[in-house]
Amino acid sequence: MRAESSLPLLPVYLKLRMQPPWVFIDEIRRFVESFCACACPGYGREGQLALAVHELMQNALPTGQGDDVELYLEVDRGADRVQVAVSNRCSEADHRALAGRIEHMYGEPDALAHYLQAMHDTPTSERGGLGLARVRFECQLDISISRLEGRVTVHASGPLQVPAILPRGSRP
């Protein structure tokens, strides 16, 4: 049951700018989960948004060239919308590679099918390769990117209210 909130139905957002080291990602993830639990009580979205923030920030750091990583998180109950945006400095080659991965991911319209394929194809001995697929399926968010002045922003957005992901065999 959704908890009643005294908050008006206006968008609530936060912005964070983090300078590496990345060890503070755990603290940011916990903060985001608490923030979302307060900003949209009863929707059960806080764990998914915390996971998305963690994965996108961890993806950003290796290509960030030591520059700031910026996080924007918005929860809009009135519009039934959530969005996460993580921005970092990025070379043109890294941007092209990321754009290619996202294009490849959406070549498979079913988020779970792509996630399972990524599990199969991604070497388990190396880092990377699974985070975006995990965000798309587990967090039920759509992913896109934009680029401005040498920085890339990965956007993950979707409805605030989502159906529960059903166990195997329960899917229609």
Next chain:
Amino acid sequence: MTPSAPPPAGVPLEVSDEKYSAALAHDALGPLVVFRGTISTPNPGSVLNPFVDAVHQHLLEARAPDARVDLRELEFCNSSGFKAFIHWIQRIAETAEPQRYKLRFLSTPARKWQRTSLLALSCYGVNTVTIE
């Protein structure tokens, strides 16, 4: 179910890093692999994959029909750490059918990521993974 033998001496069936640990234990219900803490380092596979390989070898030698994997004290696992479980499923899939064993994951609703992550994992390891 027949409880399997305790691990042989000298085999690394316990690992720990700054924020997490994993260990194989045994109780009356058989082998139990417990993960604790927060797996969020960039490449936890360098620690966890050798551990999984050692546990896998031990379970094969013990002819265990299944192993419980306890995540209830695992606060978080990033996608790089999640690959250790994928690695484990792949190891089991590479094993000849009569020797294969099941992974029974123990989770908690208090860790909200566990439900969807384990659902996805159960779809990957259809004949290997159950969630309890």
